[in-house]
Amino acid sequence: MGDAPLNVGMEPREQFLMPDLQAGALGWLLSHRLLGALTHGNLRRARAFFTLSASMKNGKKRWLP
Amino acid sequence: MPGKEEIERDPQWLPHRVDMQTRCMKFLYIERVALAPQFLADLNPAQSLDEAWLPLSDVAAMQPKAGPINFIFHTAFCRSTLLVRALEIEGVCAGLSEPGIFASLVNVGEPAHGLVKPVLDLLSRPFSTDEAVFVKPKNHANMLIPALLDARRDAKVILMTSELETFLGSIISGGLLGGGGAETSILS
Numbered sequence: 001m002g003d004a005p006l007n008v009g010m011e012p013r014e015q016f017l018m019p020d021l022q023a024g025a026l027g028w029l030l031s032h033r034l035l036g037a038l039t040h041g042n043l044r045r046a047r048a049f050f051t052l053s054a055s056m057k058n059g060k061k062r063w064l065p
Numbered sequence: 066m067p068g069k070e071e072i073e074r075d076p077q078w079l080p081h082r083v084d085m086q087t088r089c090m091k092f093l094y095i096e097r098v099a100l101a102p103q104f105l106a107d108l109n110p111a112q113s114l115d116e117a118w119l120p121l122s123d124v125a126a127m128q129p130k131a132g133p134i135n136f137i138f139h140t141a142f143c144r145s146t147l148l149v150r151a152l153e154i155e156g157v158c159a160g161l162s163e164p165g166i167f168a169s170l171v172n173v174g175e176p177a178h179g180l181v182k183p184v185l186d187l188l189s190r191p192f193s194t195d196e197a198v199f200v201k202p203k204n205h206a207n208m209l210i211p212a213l214l215d216a217r218r219d220a221k222v223i224l225m226t227s228e229l230e231t232f233l234g235s236i237i238s239g240g241l242l243g244g245g246g247a248e249t250s251i252l253s
Contacts, residue, residue: 005210014215018131020101020236021233021236024236025229025232025233026234026238027140027141027204027205028140028141028229028232029229031139031140031141031204031207031226034207034208034210035138035140035207035224035226038138038210038214038222038224039224040208045214045220045221045222046222046223046224064196
């Protein structure tokens with residue numbers, strides 16, 4: 001089963017040469033941009049926005065704006 | 066070989082992949098009890114009890130008994146799999162983790178847009194009366210979110226993410242496609 005491509009507007013060769021961390025960070029930023037747009041728009045259907053991160057390990061939970 | 070009517074009626078027939086060359090959609094038969102422990106995108110015919118192909122025109126014409134559908138959208142490595150598995154409560158709601166059909170719809174692109182609503186209606190078929198469905202698409206399909214929300218305006222959404230540092234740490238430990246990252250480790 002194939003995965004959906006990451007489209008960051010780069011040349012295919014440049015994108016192919018990106019290391020995993022760089023590609024991952026770009027994908028993360030794109031997703032945050034999209035999810036942020038959803039939460040700041042008029043999407044009343046988005047009930048919650050969690051961050052479960054390193055701070056969660058200490059029993060803390062932080063809500064994003 | 067099941068007929069179109071049987072696939073339309075039984076929610077255990079999950080849409081799995083689109084083939085634009087043959088203009089058909091692949092369905093896999095997955096029993097309800099087998100939903101929770103696995104990423105549906107990784108299923109292959111050997112792991113499903115049966116498989117079937119239907120013409121896209123038949124899929125688009127389907128009018129299944131759709132039920133409530135809710136989404137978990139996420140940025141990966143943020144415990145979204147843990148949540149969808151926690152929401153897999155028989156008789157209350159079904160948690161579908163990363164159905165393969167979403168990546169397929171993204172890969173096909175514009176020609177598949179007319180299939181989004183029929184696919185969501187098929188995925189939302191309740192497994193029992195009044196049962197809701199939670200669907201967690203793979204984060205690779207996040208670009209499909211606007212189309213998904215437009216197709217099912219009744220859907221509720223949970224958005225999940227993690228800090229970039231934690232995310233990158235998960236890639237280092239588990240690879241970009243997961244397998245040994247944060248989600249796997251907390252579930253194992």
